[in-house]
Amino acid sequence: MPSPIPVERFLPRDLSPSIDLRPCSSPLELSHRKLPGGLPACSGRRRLLPPRLAWCSIDWEQVLLLEPLGSGGFGSVYRATYRGETVALKKVKRSTKNSLASRQSFWAELNAARLRHPHVVRVVAASASCPGDPGCPGTIIMEYTGTGTLHQRIYGRSPPLGAEICMRYARHVADGLRFLHRDGVVHLDLKPANVLLAPGDLCKIGDFGCSQRLREGDEAAGGEPCCTQLRHVGGTYTHRAPELLKGEPVTAKADIYSFAITLWQMVSRELPYTGDRQCVLYAVVAYDLRPEMGPLFSHTEEGRAARTIVQSCWAARPQERPNAEQLLERLEQECAMCTGGPPSCSPESNAPPPLGTGL
Structure with a gap:
């Protein structure tokens, strides 16, 4: 009997069942030349958000990393401050196996931009780059809700x-x-x-x-x-x-x-x-x-x-x-x-x- 699931629907092994966030494997890689907020200065050409998202572009001088919180399939999350407010900063991971999936993950995160609801995590700011990591598909700053899930x-x-x-x-x-x-x-x-x-x-x-x-x-x-x-x-x-x-x-x-x-x-x-x-x-x-x-x-x-x-x-x-x-x-x-x-x-x-x- 033929399979009811197309062959391409079988999921790769790195997509796990409903486990909790794993411990963060490593912090952001910081270079010697840093901005006042604690992040390294950007090198090379910066990738910009499209005009419709310009309102949420990250002001990197206002970012201060505090500590790693956890790691998921496509990103690592850190507690940080942004413009004096405690936030969660998510750095989308570079995927050597599937770089397209990494980029898709970043842009999919922005589907929640501009949305405001008591039961949806609020996007504060975003960038299509990350200082000190030119290969990073993007960075998202979100409201900090604590560490509980x-x-x-x-x-x-x-x-x-x-x-x-x-x-x-x-x-x-x-x-x-x-x-x-x-x-x-x-x-x-x-x-x-x-x-x-x-x-x-x-x-x-x-x-x-x-x-x-x-x-x-x-x-x-x-x-x-x-x-x-x-x-x-x-x-x-x-x-x-x-x-x-x-x-x-x-x-x-x-x-x-x-x-x-x-x-x-x-x-x-x-x-x-x-x-x-x-x-x-x-x-x-x-x-x-x-x-x-x-x-x-x-x-x-x-x-x-x-x-x-x-x-x-x-x-x-x-x-x-x-x-x-x-x-x-x-x-x-x-x-x-x-x-x-x-x-x-x-x-x-x-x-x-x-x-x-x-x-």
Whole structure:
């Protein structure tokens, strides 16, 4: 029987399942000639952002590196100050194996530029270069939310989330997705490690290195706006929607599938799959494999509340999944049941935020 997954859809080995950020391997390479802010002076020709992004160009003299925070697939993150404000600075890695993917990761990060929402990490500034590293595809400065992630909260030594916190966190993520999808941005790598925990116990969606912007006028089979240009592989295979594994066009429903796996993790505190990666990919597409709904989804309040939401969000066909608006409405109802109050788990985001502007 032919494989339901095109050969080019099999992901390279360096794309790992939902693990947390690894320790940063090395700091920025600093030269002897430095700017006042602590970074080396630029040498050679500087690559500039296009005019539409000139508003967020980095003033390097205002950058002061403090300490490394972590490392991911395409970048290293540092705590820094910028214009007196504590920020997170992400230096996109040079990839000797796939330089195009490195550049795509940088430009994808800028899909979140100009977007302002309580549950989306804010881009402060960006540059298509980095002092002292002429081969770096780019640098992003983002708001600093601390060092905690939802992944650490789920799998750390803290007690289980419980029904109220689980539904509140889920609502934060869904609220962020609703905002992104309204603006035509699909994240495409939603997982606990990419959900940051900010002061006030707020969840913020970060790491837009795999994101894409939907194009107006393009529609998938179910009438959903889509992007037909996705031809590279990326993201995390454990959270990747089956239609993307088959090479079909991207729609916002791919994020809804990833949300389902993430919510499943909040309840189960387990990793989605074990076993050989390619066998998992095949089974997800050909046999509708999903993570097991264990006893927690029947015997705990949060599990019972999440069960039907998870099952509807990871439906095999995108058309059968709710959109972010419908998902948020359902979560509002569950939040109200958990708290016994009005359907609001996140008072700070009740007022509609200003819609972001496209790039």
